[in-house]
Amino acid sequence: MISDGQSPEKLHKNETIKSSSDFLRGTILEGLSTSSTGSMSADDQQLTKFHGIYQQDNRDFRAERRRKKLDKAYTFMARICLPGGICKPNQWLAVDDLSNYCELKTLKITTRQAFQLHGILKSNLKDTIRTINDAMLTTLAACGDVNRNVMCNPNPLESEVHKEVQDVAEAVDTYLKPKTSAYSEIWLDGEKVVSHGGEDPEPLYGSTYLPRKFKIAFAIPPHNDVDVFAHCLGFIAIIKEDQLLGFNVSVGGGLGMTHGNEKTFPRLADIIGFCRPDQVIAVAEKIVTIQRDFGDRTSRAHARFKYTVEDKGTEFILKELESRLGFKLETAKSYTFESNGDRFGWVKDCEGRWNLGLFIEGGRVVDIEDRLLKTGLCEIAKVHKGDFRLTANQNLIIGGVASEDKAAIQSMVERYKLDSYATSSGIRKHQIACVALPTCGLALAESERYLPNLVTDIEVLLEDLGLIEEPIVIRSTGCPNGCGRPYLGEIGLVGKVPGKYNLYLGAGFEGERLNKLYKSSVTHEEILAHLKPILVDFAKNRKAKEHFGDFTIRAGYVNATTAGHLFHAELKDV
C-alpha cells in the first residue's frame, strides 16, 4: 500500500528502479562482468547500495585524471553489518586482510558500529563480498532503502541485562533483513530462485522496499552512546532491580538536511510509549510497515520516517501502530541518560572478564608512524579469545578478556601504542568525524582529515583555561547529511565549501537536544576566534558540573533548539 497523492507519475525515479529490479537484481551481474569500465550503470549503483556497496572514486585524484582526460578512478566501498558492533577475532582478521587489497588499506569503524572498506576494484568486488560472507558476516542491507545495521550499547556484558538487550537487537536486525535471494545469487553464486509466483520474495518490504533508509538503535541508560534519539526507531531499556522490564519506544529521529533548504532539518525522536521485550519485534515490524505505507515516495529529501512523524504527528503514528499491533503500548517509564560518549580503559564485566575501551581517532584503523593501530589490533586478534565491539562513536572495545590474559593484552596495547585514550584530552575523546574526503562523493569540505587538527588547536586554548580534561562533544561532517551526527555536538561543524564550515553550538551532553547555528561559513582561524571567548567565559562562569552545550545556551550564545522543526529558527522557544 502506498499512501494517497503518490500517483505513479509523481513517484521518485528510484521507486521505478526498485520495482523493476526483480527484487534487487537489476543488471548487477552483467555489470560485474563488463571489463571495459570500472563502474556500474547508474540504476545498478542505486541497487548495489541494498547489497552494502557504493560506487565511489578517490577525489584526491579527480583533478589530475581530468587533466589527463582520464575517466574517474572508480572503486567501491563495502559496508559490513555488525549488529550491536560485535565481531569475533577471526572476523576482524578476515576484514583486516581484505583491507590490504583495497586502495585505502585501512578499516573504518563507522558511526553505526559497522566496518567500511574503501577502494575495492570492481574486478575484486565479488571475491571481497564472498570472503566477508565466508567469515559469517554480511553486507546485505548495510545501505539502501531498508532497515540498516541495528545499533546497541556496545558493552553487552556490563550486566546480564546488557546481554539480553543485545540479543533482542540482533533478533530485530535478523527479522528486518530483506529476504530476496538476489544477494546470494549475485555474490555467492547461489542458485537462481524464481521470484515470480509462489512465495512472496519480500513479504515485509514488497518490491519497492521502503521510501528511504531506516535506522534502529537500542540504548541502555545511563549511556546514550548510540544516540538513540537520532534514530527512526529507538528502544530505551528500562531496568529495575537488575531485570529488563522492557523498552520505551521512540520514533521519528533523523539528522540529514540540505544547506539552504529549511524544509529539511534534523529531528530528534519522540517517546510514544513502552513495550515488553517480547513485543519488540512486532513493534519494529509495524513501525517499518507504517513508514513503508505512509512515507513520501515522491521526494527523497522528504522521504525519511522523521518527516512522516512530523507531518502526521506522533498521535497518528501511535494510533496506527496500536491498530496494526492489536494491543496498546504502556505509558513510557522514567530513565536517566548521563552522556552520549564512550567509556575508555579497562572495565570488569558481569562474568568477571575484562573489557578495554580504546580511542580510535575518526574510527580509522591505520598505522601512523609509531602508533600501529592496524598492526597492533591484528596481532591482538591473533591471540584474543573474546570479541571486539565497535562503538557508535567510532571507537573500539577489546571485549571479554580473561583475567589471566589481561596483562598480555595490555602489553601489546602498550607495544603498539594503542593506549592514546590515557593521554588524550576530554574533547578529543568526545569527537566524531565523518569520512568526507577523499572517498565520499557528497563531501563539500574535509572532515576526518580536518577535525583532529582543529582539536589540536582547541586543546591549546583548553590547556590555558584548565579545561583539558573537560569532556566536550565535538563533531564534524563534510556536508549537512549528518553522518557524524554533528547536530548533536556541543560543538558541531558542518562543511559548506572547501575550508569553510557552519559552526553549531548548544547540543545536550546526553544527546537529548539538537544544537543551533552560531556562525555560518567560517574558516579554521575564524572557528578558533569564535570559540576562544566562549571557552574563556565557560571557564570563568560555568556552574558546577555544567556542560559546555548547556552553558552556551544559558550564557546566551545560542538559543536552545527545542524541536526539529525549530532547528532553523533564531528566536528562543519560538
Ligand code: SRM
Ligand atoms: Fe551517512 C550518505 C558515510 C552514518 C546520514 N553516508 C552517506 C555516504 C554513503 C555518501 C553517499 O551516499 O554517497 C557516505 C559514505 C562515505 C564514505 O566514503 O565512506 C556516508 N554515514 C557514513 C559513515 C561511514 C560516516 C562515518 O564516518 O562513520 C556512517 C556509516 C554508518 C553505517 O555503518 O551504516 C554514516 N549517515 C550516518 C548517520 C549517523 C547515524 O546513522 O547514526 C547519518 C545521520 C542520521 C540519519 O540517517 O538521519 C547519516 N548518510 C546520511 C545521509 C543523509 C540522509 C538524510 O536523511 O538526508 C546521506 C545521504 C543520503 O542518504 O542521501 C548519507
Ligand code: SF4
Ligand atoms: Fe559524506 Fe556528508 Fe556523510 Fe560526511 S556527512 S560522510 S561528507 S555524506
